[in-house]
Amino acid sequence: xxxxxxxxxxxxxxxxxxxxxxxxxxxxxxxxxxxxxxxxxxxxxxxxxxxxxxxxxxxxxxxxxxxxxxxxxxxxxxxxxxxxxxxxxxxxxxxxxxxxxxxxxxxxxxxxxxxxxxxxxxxxxxxxxxxxxxxxxxxxxxxxxxxxxxxxxxxxxxxxxxxxxxxxxxxxxxxxxxxxxxxxxxxxxxxxxxxxxxxxxxxxxxxxxxxxxxxxxxxxxxxxxxxxxxxxxxxxxxxxxxxxxxxxxxxxxxxxxxxxxxxxxxxxxxxxxxxxxxxxxxxxxxxxxxxxxxx
Numbered sequence: 001x002x003x004x005x006x007x008x009x010x011x012x013x014x015x016x017x018x019x020x021x022x023x024x025x026x027x028x029x030x031x032x033x034x035x036x037x038x039x040x041x042x043x044x045x046x047x048x049x050x051x052x053x054x055x056x057x058x059x060x061x062x063x064x065x066x067x068x069x070x071x072x073x074x075x076x077x078x079x080x081x082x083x084x085x086x087x088x089x090x091x092x093x094x095x096x097x098x099x100x101x102x103x104x105x106x107x108x109x110x111x112x113x114x115x116x117x118x119x120x121x122x123x124x125x126x127x128x129x130x131x132x133x134x135x136x137x138x139x140x141x142x143x144x145x146x147x148x149x150x151x152x153x154x155x156x157x158x159x160x161x162x163x164x165x166x167x168x169x170x171x172x173x174x175x176x177x178x179x180x181x182x183x184x185x186x187x188x189x190x191x192x193x194x195x196x197x198x199x200x201x202x203x204x205x206x207x208x209x210x211x212x213x214x215x216x217x218x219x220x221x222x223x224x225x226x227x228x229x230x231x232x233x234x235x236x237x238x239x240x241x242x243x244x245x246x247x248x249x250x251x252x253x254x255x256x257x258x259x260x261x262x263x264x265x266x267x268x269x270x271x272x273x274x275x276x277x278x279x280x281x282x283x284x285x286x287x288x289x290x291x292x293x294x295x
Contacts, residue, residue, distance in 0.1 A: 016165070017163055017164060017165055018163070018164060018165075018167050018170045019161065019162070019163045019170075020161070020162045020163075020170055020171070020174045021159060021160065021161035021162070022159065022160055022174075022177075022178060022181075023158065023159055024136065024158035024159060024160060024181050024261070025181060025182065025185045025186075025189055026185065026186045026187070026188035026189050026191075026192065026259075026260045026261065027181060027184040027185055027186055027260075027261055028184060028186055028261075028262050028263070028264055029136075029184060029261075029262075029263055029264065030263070030264045030265050031100060031101070031103075031263075031265050031266055033184060034100045034112070035097050035100050035101065036180075037114070037134075037180055038080065038082060038097045038100060038114065039097065040176055040180065041080050041114060041116070041132070041134075041173075041176075042080045042097075044116075044132075044169075044172070044173050044176065045078050045079065045080045045116045046078065047169075048078060048116070048128070048130055048166075048169060049074070049075050049078035051166070051169075052074060052078070052128070052129065053071050053074055053075060056070075056071060056074070073123070076123075077119055077120040077123045077124060077128075078116065078119070078120060078128070079095040079116070079118075079119040079120075080095060080114060080115075080116055081093070081094075081095055081113075081114065081115050081116070081118040081119055082094065082095070082097075082099050082100060082112070082113070082114050083112070083113045083114075084099070084100070084103055084107075084109055084111075084112050085109070085110055085111045085112075085113075086107050086108050086109055086110060087108040087109075087110045087139075088108065090107070092107075095119060103266055105265060105266055105267075106267065106268070107266060107267055108267045108268065109138050109263060109266055109267050110137075110138055110139050111135065111136060111137055111138065111139070112134075112135075112136040112138070113133065113134065113135050113136075114133065114134040115131065115132065115133035115134070116128070116131050116132055116133075117131040117133070129164060129165045129166070130162075130163070130164030130165060130166050130169050130170065131162075131163055131164065132160065132161065132162040132163070132173050132177075133160065133161050134159075134160045134177065135157060135158060135159055135160070136158050136261060137156050137157040137158045137260075137261060138259075138261050138262065138263065138267075139155075139156070140255075140256055140259045141154060141155060141252070141255070141256075142252075142256075143249065143252045143253050143256050144249075144252075145252070146248075150197040150248060150251060150252070151194065151195050151197050151198050152194060153192055153193055153194045154192035154255055154260060156192070156260045156261070158260070158261055160177045160181070162174050162177075188258050188259075188260065189260075191254065191255060191258060192255060192260050197248075197251050200251070201244075201247065205244075205247045208285070209240060209243045209244070209247075212239075212243065213236055213239060213240060213243075216235075216236070216239060217232070217236060250281075253278070254278065256270070257270045257274045257275055257278055258270075258275075
């Protein structure tokens with residue numbers, strides 16, 4: 001979802017601030033992708049630093065040396081900050097791309113943040129006139145979690161946001177981030193959307209379960225002719241609950257092996273064996289149902 005709206009006014013000049021933000025789609029990134037993103041954003045930060053320094057006006061009672069020193073301090077405050085946080089609580093942070101390059105390949109990354117206001121805010125205690133932030137959320141819900149409503153979208157906080165007085169700069173950064181993330185897009189958003197669990201349950205899973213239970217009922221009647229009717233009903237009801245639970249587990253497992261965001265060469269990936277098993281499982285179920293309809 002994209003939002004494009006006024007974010008308020010500048011506390012200094014009373015100018016209108018434009019805010020643009022967008023949820024990051026299902027994507028896969030390599031270390032090189034992250035370094036490339038860092039380089040692109042660093043160029044935008046330096047462009048903004050140059051523009052702001054050109055806007056500075058030397059006070060009449062300030063010496064050239066002091067004014068040049070202040071301009072240098074402003075330039076030094078415009079830094080792109082990056083922080084990679086692991087599931088073990090370890091943080092890799094800094095203002096250079098070698099932070100990304102130095103993260104060990106076996107690190108289980110949970111979140112990555114990039115922004116251009118942290119250093120500026122720490123130095124001057126205000127945010128710059130134009131700024132952005134990127135938050136990448138690599139966390140995955142557990143497979144065995146019966147407290148999480150399966151009909152709700154998969155929780156994920158990945159987003160980028162740009163806020164500023166300069167409409168041209170805001171839109172340029174937005175276009176750059178939008179292009180980058182959609183170039184890495186995977187076709188998985190639908191799997192993690194709202195009510196997908198219910199949709200598959202109604203149009204596919206329940207018909208398959210009914211088909212299985214009908215065959216189970218026929219087998220039960222053929223082998224146990226004197227079985228009480230209530231026992232038959234209890235067996236069918238229990239089998240129905242087991243099959244629905246199996247579907248819920250399978251749905252959660254599917255979302256786990258096809259996550260919204262993943263890293264290709266940092267931390268453990270979902271193994272090829274998991275995905276091959278999933279393909280075999282789905283193929284086997286479909287083959288069994290189709291075969292049963294025509295036999």
